[in-house]
Amino acid sequence: MxxxxxxxxxxxxxxxxxxxxxxxxxxxxxxxxxxxxGCVAPTEMPRPTTSSSRTASPTPTPTVAPERVEGGTAGQNRPYVEYVMARLISVSPQMTSLEIADTLVAAGFDRAALQVTDHATRVGSRADSILFSILIDGQCLLGQVADGAVTTSVGDVLGTGKCLVGRTVSLD
Missing domain, CATH: 1.20.5 (Single alpha-helices involved in coiled-coils or other helix-helix interfaces)
Known part of the structure; x- marks a missing residue:
């Protein structure tokens, strides 16, 4: 067995x-x-070369600032608004709602087409963000300033004929 x-x-x-x-x-x-x-060919490591001549570093190409498109759409003017708002943030990081409105008016937009939320809460604290909008030819160019940056988008006009919902400041 x-x-x-x-x-x-x-x-x-x-x-x-x-x-x-x-x-x-x-x-x-x-x-x-x-x-x-063993079938893989050995590769040589590149060796640094020294040169006695100096090479010039490339000259940066200057960026052209976007311009307002007169009679343009909200989408066409979006880069210009981002540029204008970024400049405002760089000189006034704690801007007020009226500074935003004044800056956009100085940039060529109609004050009557603007809406801006308050930079302060109802209890007097600094708002985390400020929303703004520009009504341009039946479209809303929407923006938000928060944490030292601006974010924008394009949206539809609300049934009220406005772009923002809620409490906005008087721009008069």
Missing amino acids: VAYGDRDAELVMGEVPVARQRVTLAAVVVAMSLMLS
Whole structure:
């Protein structure tokens, strides 16, 4: 009678133990990896070169400031508004609502087309953000000033004929 686990019995029956199959497979994988790694051509590391002549660094191309598009859409004037507001933020990071309105009017927009939320809360604290809008030819150019940056988008006019919902400041 042949006992299970007897090595000779397993060989006689033509079966290879699972543990031996795993070891053989691992050995084949390692051998193939070693053979394939020898097929890769060695690469040389680039060596720094020294030069006695100096090369001039490229001159930065001046950026052209966007301009207001007279008679243009809200989308066409969006880059200009972002530019104007970014300049305001750089000189007055804690601007008031009226400063935003005055800046946009000075940039060529009609005061009657503007809406701006208050820079202060009802309890007198500084608002986290100030929203503004410009009604341009049936579209709303919407903006938000928060954390020293301006974000803009273009949206539809509300059923009220305005762009912003809620309390806005008087711009008169």
